[in-house]
Amino acid sequence: MKKKDWLKILIFAVIITGLTVGASFFLHVPEARDTVGMYGFYLEAENSIDVILIGPSPVYTDFYSPQAYEEQGFTSYGVSTGGMSGAMYPSAVREALQTQDPELFVVDLSGFCDIDQKDSAAVRRWIDSIPKSENRTQSIEELVSDEEKDSYRIPFTKYHSKWGRLKGCWKALADKADQKKRGYSVTKNFCAYTDICEAEIIEEVYDFSEEGFAALEQFLSFLKQEGIENVLFVRFPRRNEIIDGETYSKGIDLIRSENYEILDYCSNTYNGHKNDLSLDINKDFYDAEHVNIFGAEKLTRDLAAYISSCLQAPKEERNPVAGWEEAAAQNRLVFERAKELTQKRVNQGLYTQRDFLNQP
């Protein structure tokens, strides 16, 4: 073979490598919402977040951090991806602690309800939304089955199939570029689903699965081991009439025995805030497990006030944080857009700044 031929092969290999790397970067979107939501977390200045919320979707649909900042003056961020289960909570806490030193962790109890604590789709949404790090490697070891580990190490083997969902990939890329340019996330991992639930109210048993209870035990021992004492366990509101399951009650006792606080939006027992919140089941819910923007506004107000009371520094003494002022300033626009679409029953998921500000 001539030198010219070797050169051709080399150029070809370089082009293919370049295109594959580019495609890998573009298509690496486990779920556009989770990707952009978690991307913003890494843009926050080190040790600037006062409160970290951990858990599955209610964390990002029910609690709106910029509103909490505006009303109570503390910064918060949901380290959360869709379907996150209790087994993933240690990984999420470790991830948060890599860049932040929060005063309080707020943990959603619903993560302990899942039977499959290592559901592969949920694990993928979490692990593939965080950058490469020691924690990511450890999380893969803890949460991923042996057959799937390779695909986490070479994520393109999984995400090449996203070619059919280019719109989501493009949306994620554009929003990440927006966030990067701005230097912070406006929505802080918040997502508003714009619809109102009209389903019939039924009785629903809220219970931890056996696997979830085991995950709770592990999580509590993890917190002890890490010396994390300031943790608030929250049961986010449900639309149905909730009956406490046996394992759930056992879990609550366990949490209380470890001296952690519990805030319950599903009942008025324990530290029950259901009545305080007074959500309207005909207006404030998106579905049985998530509130819509109207419900989020109410819940954020109540939960933020409660969190604020748990923090050491009073509201007046907290200094303004760069980026948060601007995010909070856009609050009204975000609410207006989400409320307008919700009232019109346009069923959408708003989670990027462009979504909220109705930009193309």
Place this chain on the structure above:
Amino acid sequence: MTFTSFSFLIFMAATLVVYYVCPKKFRWIILLLASGTFYGIVCLKYMPFLIFTILTTFFAAIGEEKIQDKRSAELKSHKEDWSSEEKKKYKQTTKIQKRLLLAAPIVLNFGILFVLKGYLQMALPNAGISAFLTSIHILLPLGISFYTFQSMGYLVDVYRGKTKAEHNPAKFALFVSFFPQIIQGPIAIYDDLAKQLYDGHDLEFENIKFGFQLILWGLIKKMVIADRAAPILNEILANKAEYGGFATLCAVLIYALQLYADFSGGIDIARGVAQMLGITMAENFRRPYFAKSLAEYWRRWHITLGAWLKNYLFYPIAMSNGFFKLGKKAKKVFGSYIGKELPGCIATLITFLVIGIWHGANWKYVGFGIWNGGILFISTLLKPVFLKMNEKLHIREKSFGWRLWQMLRTFLLVLGGYVFDIADGLGDVFSMLKNTTAGAVTDLANGTAKAFLGSFRQMLMNLGMDGKDLVLIITGLIVMIVVSIIQEKSQKSLRGMIDQKTKWLEWVLMVAATMAVIILGVYGPGIKPGEFVYMQF
């Protein structure tokens, strides 16, 4: 490690590097080591079967040659002192020896195939053979059909004196186990392949480039089209009673696409890998769906198996004394045309029965053989009638419309044959044939077909797919048709044509094809690297 796995890519690249780095005279050893490693990785526990075939064939061929040489020498030395009677007697004795030596490995090797493919179980259902094999964890060794056919072909060629026996067992082992072809062919003839394997080849850019292009084309057919169509096919077939006749007809059409893309894709990859090593392997497909008759289809589909069966089964039957006599008798009773064609027709029917049975130990495959062989049998014997009909109907046989009709007619007959393939059993074949014809018409009339098409999107979603996957399959089909039309018209390789015309276009296409495989290919977690349909045979 199948052809579409990442590990095969690494394996292939490593083999190429070591092959070309090694001195020329040792390159065949690299190929042998690579082939052994490949087979060992894929199915180490079945290696003894492969070694058995290699050894029995190797020694039998040497034996055949020795008998032949001895016979020639004896006849030469006794040329003057032996009477013609003595010579004849001696020839007869050696002929029997040769035949016995030929028969022994054939019986042994095909016997193994016979037992492992389940025919013995089929013949003696109460003997518990399958249960015994399962209990000792013996299934079907990978590529057993292909390497058995290839080595037996070699042995027959040595027996016939057409080929010299190979005296180096390692070299012969390479011929039998050459890794690109061992999984599903193409089945090579010793004289065509062996020398290429044993001679070290120079590293030539054209070989690397064209081989790579062939691999890419094979990967696109396999990973982008066939593996994407397979779940849809499986879903419809698993619930065909629920989906109805029209859906079953769709399944047969999808199978036609999937099978061709899968099998020809695999063969292209095998030929491409060989070409990168400087080895040209026989063509196995020549646009079979463009065939204008079933006979032509079988000359275009799995060409090397067809050639093997023609050489080692059809001709020995058709040219045998019994068939010769049969022809003579038939001539007296039915006339010269039937007399001439009947032996060939019966031999064809037998050959197709063998092809059918080779596919698996199931009566549906016997039906497959009868379907194909029967149609050829009847169409050959009735050919004069058809020609007369055409003449009376003033059909212009060279017109485009007539040729198109011939292709369509042949394709429908082929689809009929595919029903035997995908049916659950022989009983199911008949209900499927009914469903795909009358049932499909009824479905179209009563709206069931519309409902099926309406639910197609949901079915795709249930399979983790969507409309875009369907668009991709259809696009792939269109590309395959366009490429086939160009090849059919020019009777040339498209790669060569593009290479001669515009250099930049060739590279753009190569980049596009590579990215198509990388992005659009069906692979990843939860997806088993696609096994090839013909691997099971």
